[in-house]
Amino acid sequence: MLVKAITGFQDILPDRAARFARLEKTARDVFARYAYREIRVPEMEYTELFARGIGQTTDIVEKEMFTLQDSKGRAMSLRPEGTAGVVRAFIENGLATQDPQARLFYMGAMFRHEKPQKGRFRQFHQIGAEAFGSEDALLDAEVIAMLMDILREADVPGLRLEINSIGDDDSRGRFRKALVEYFEKHRDRLCKDCLRRLDTNPMRLLDCKVESCIGIVRSAPTILPFLNDDCAAHFDSVQNYLRAFGVEFFVNERIVRGLDYYTRTAFEVTTDRLGAQNAVAGGGRYDGLVESLGGPKVPGIGFAIGMERVVELMAERDEDAAQTASIMLVPMDENARRVCVRLAAAIRARGASCLVGVDGRSVKAQMKKADRAGARFALVIGEKELEEKRVDVKDMGENRLAPDGITPEDLAEMFAGAMAESGSAS
């Protein structure tokens, strides 16, 4: 019986891996332009970090973490998101004082024990960014602009950016209270999920898709009027800077994030092409997180991109094609194989890719391989070539991997060199 992959964990085969790599490269390019530097943090942390950071009563912490115990009985969890670990590292390594305005990015695997469906896996990958040390609305707008740059340059079509402000503790506290009061009055008409939410996370009611609830939600209080002057001015300012950055957005007062650490600016990028899991990126400001994890009072803002969801949407590009070698060497016997090995080394030393046929297969089979590999040139090397000390370089045609800077004449010359070397070695 074949041992299969764990439910919700998937293999990313070469064709799709090429897209992942392209997305990563695009992100790295954009991050560099915004002066962000990479940070790599562990994929497992003490469970307590996530409980304190993300929030004890969030779904993620309550029921979605992969948790195990070390030999001393201390609980550790595979990271369900990236921010908590980055903030921990930020504090623990003294960046909070040495480089309080650090701008960091990360990419890697996250783990949540949810039931898999389209666009949702138990191991998935995120690209994220965190900017510390400033409450300036300019930074909020810049972080969002950077996110949109990545998605645009990755060729992701049909996106919608929605932003909201969920206020600070003070504003949100008053809003939450008003919300509970309002929904209590309509208690008898709420779905049972909403009744539960009323106790655990009242703001989530705003998100309910049950028809009877939608009606009630429609006339529920909204967050913006509850914002205090500071938060309202900040949100205003974020919008103005976004316009200055030329980023199109929609204000959606229903955006509620599922992680407790968010404050003020919250945003989501969605698509209508992915089914139910329509969020491709999300993020927001977390001005109290560093402090609540034991660091100094340093504000922050960040986002995370769901790589699987973005890759699903990315337009195809030629560079993703399964082309692997620009030059194919086709040896016909053992002597030719030795020459080919030397020739291959010389070609690779010049920075071009090449493939040597193995298993002594027929010339036809090896040429077929050359075709599949996308090779531009093929060299068939047998008795005749070794005797005459010359080789014909076959041009496989246009639209193939170009062997940068290596011409057929170079190859012929390199062949002679490889022969001489091989001769003197024997």
Add this chain to the structure above:
RNA sequence: GUGGGCGUAGCUCAGCUGGUUAGAGCGCCAGGUUGUGGCCCUGGAGGUCGAGGGUUCGAAGCCCUUCGCUCACCCCA
């Protein structure tokens, strides 16, 4: 965790109300072309029909159980 749909070759899928050696296309391998790819033709390898049990003279097809995948709820990237 709850519900719907689906499990037949590496992939995409046929397989009539249960009936003989389970098929196709793509892919892979070989040959047609004594040493040259793509197109075409021919052939080949590859399946415990997800697993276990039951009904039956006979099960890929019916029944039960179980596992897996998938979509949706929930939640989120």
